[in-house]
Amino acid sequence: MRKETLQRHTKIANDILYYIYTHIETHIDLEELSRDLKISKFHMHRIFKEMFGQNIYESIKSIRLQKASSLLITNRYSTISEVASLCGYSSHSSFIKAFKMRFGKSPKRWREGGYKTYSDRLLRRAGIETAKLSEFDGMEPIIEKRPELESYYIRHKGYDSMIKPTWQKLQTWVLDNNLSEYRQIALFHDNPTVTPLEECRYIACIETDEQVQSDRLPKFKIASGIYARFDLQGRHEDFLRFIHWVYHVWLPRSEYETTTKPSYAVYRKNNFLSEDGTFDLSFYISIRY
Numbered sequence: 001m002r003k004e005t006l007q008r009h010t011k012i013a014n015d016i017l018y019y020i021y022t023h024i025e026t027h028i029d030l031e032e033l034s035r036d037l038k039i040s041k042f043h044m045h046r047i048f049k050e051m052f053g054q055n056i057y058e059s060i061k062s063i064r065l066q067k068a069s070s071l072l073i074t075n076r077y078s079t080i081s082e083v084a085s086l087c088g089y090s091s092h093s094s095f096i097k098a099f100k101m102r103f104g105k106s107p108k109r110w111r112e113g114g115y116k117t118y119s120d121r122l123l124r125r126a127g128i129e130t131a132k133l134s135e136f137d138g139m140e141p142i143i144e145k146r147p148e149l150e151s152y153y154i155r156h157k158g159y160d161s162m163i164k165p166t167w168q169k170l171q172t173w174v175l176d177n178n179l180s181e182y183r184q185i186a187l188f189h190d191n192p193t194v195t196p197l198e199e200c201r202y203i204a205c206i207e208t209d210e211q212v213q214s215d216r217l218p219k220f221k222i223a224s225g226i227y228a229r230f231d232l233q234g235r236h237e238d239f240l241r242f243i244h245w246v247y248h249v250w251l252p253r254s255e256y257e258t259t260t261k262p263s264y265a266v267y268r269k270n271n272f273l274s275e276d277g278t279f280d281l282s283f284y285i286s287i288r289y
Contacts, residue, residue, distance in 0.1 A: 011218050012037060013051035014155065016044065017201075018220050020060055021189060024067060024260055025086050028060055052157075062199075063189075064088050065102045067260050068095070070191040072111045074247055075257040080107045086260060119193045119248065126197050128240050136245040141228035146284060148224040151185060151205035152217040159188075159197045159240070166204045167272040173217060174206060182208035184267040187222060193244045205264075223261045227284040228254075235278055236271055246285060261286035 019033055034041040048056050068087040075083060084095035084107075099107050105114045152173070156166045167184070174182060187203035205222070232242055251258060263285040271279035 007216075009047045009051060012039065012044070012047050014218050014220070016048050016056065017052070017059070017155075020056075020063060021262070022223075024060075024063055024088050026088060027090070028088070030056065060088075061098065062102075065099060066190055066195050068099060068107070069103060069110065069115065069194045070247060071258065071260075072107055073115050073194070074251040076252055077255075077257060080111070083107070115194060116248075119244070122196060123193065123240070123244060126240065128237055128244070136242055137249070139230055139232075139250075141230050141250075143287070144227055144229050144284075146224055146227045149185070149207050149222040150219055151207040151222060152212070152219055153187075153203050153205040154217065156202045156204060157199070159192050159200045159202055161236075163202060163204065164272040167270060170204055170206055170217075171273060173214070177212050177214055179206075179208055179210055179212070181210060182206050184270050184273075185222065185264055186267070187262050187264045188243075189262045191243070191247055192240060193247050197240075222264060223286070225259070225261060225286050226288065228256065228287050230283045230285075231281075232283055233269075233278065233280045239265075239271075239279065239281075242283070246283075251285075256287040256289055259286040259288060 015037060016033065020028060030041060030044070034044045037044060039047075045056055048054075048059075052059065054062075064087040068083055068089075071078065071083045071086060072080070078086070080096075081092050084092060087095075089095035089098075096106060099110070103110060103114075103118065110118075152170075154166050154170060156163050170184075183206070185205040185207055187205055188200070189203070190200040192200050206217075207222075230242075230246070232239070234242075263283065265281045265283045267279060267281045269278065269280035271277050
């Protein structure tokens with residue numbers, strides 16, 4: 001595939017996925033999306049499958065169920081029907097059937113504690129010790145109203161060590177464009193405590209106010225809104241345990257609920273680029289009361 005064609009197909013596939021994530025609570029009209037992208041529906045499906053190895057309908061279903069599995073844990077004041085609606089399901093019965101097929105238990109059983117064994121199994125498989133979660137109990141967030149952030153980005157599938165080459169590519173792009181003022185941001189579309197790490201979608205972003213004369217990287221917008229901010233230092237495994245604590249301990253205790261907006265981290269020190277493998281960051285999770 002020629003470089004220009006690859007770049008065009010990558011942009012189309014990224015635009016499709018961005019549209020899905022930002023419209024997950026609504027009926028996703030693929031006919032309308034293909035018109036917006038100015039390509040045929042057949043071409044749109046082919047490019048998406050080519051770039052992500054999964055068809056669009058499978059991706060929509062998977063994203064909806066992953067979002068629902070997380071909201072059922074954190075949003076204690078929302079009914080199961082309300083969670084289903086937030087994730088784009090108009091039929092309560094179809095949601096229950098799809099959820100049970102994906103997670104092996106009903107949404108009701110999941111919410112009542114079934115998620116714990118599922119989550120612990122995932123984290124043990126990743127070598128993460130959940131017994132140490134109490135070390136985060138003294139952390140208190142700062143509540144902030146965050147602006148919309150436009151960023152350049154590269155997608156990566158998986159929360160793993162292979163994120164490092166992605167950040168190295170971004171750093172090369174930063175140096176090529178002589179940027180002096182910029183921020184490194186990681187966007188987390190999935191909750192890794194209920195989604196296998198190899199399936200989680202991670203987006204490495206560069207946000208800058210400087211003018212960039214380059215079309216090498218696509219751009220998208222990180223949503224504005226009300227966020228809880230946690231400041232954290234540590235290593236990669238510390239961050240995964242912290243995420244587990246936020247979703248399974250802090251949110252259910254806090255009386256806040258989260259939304260379908262992705263959480264993100266703004267790095268002061270990026271563990272994927274630092275010599276000692278440690279990070280210093282602010283983690284933002286979307287909340288409502």
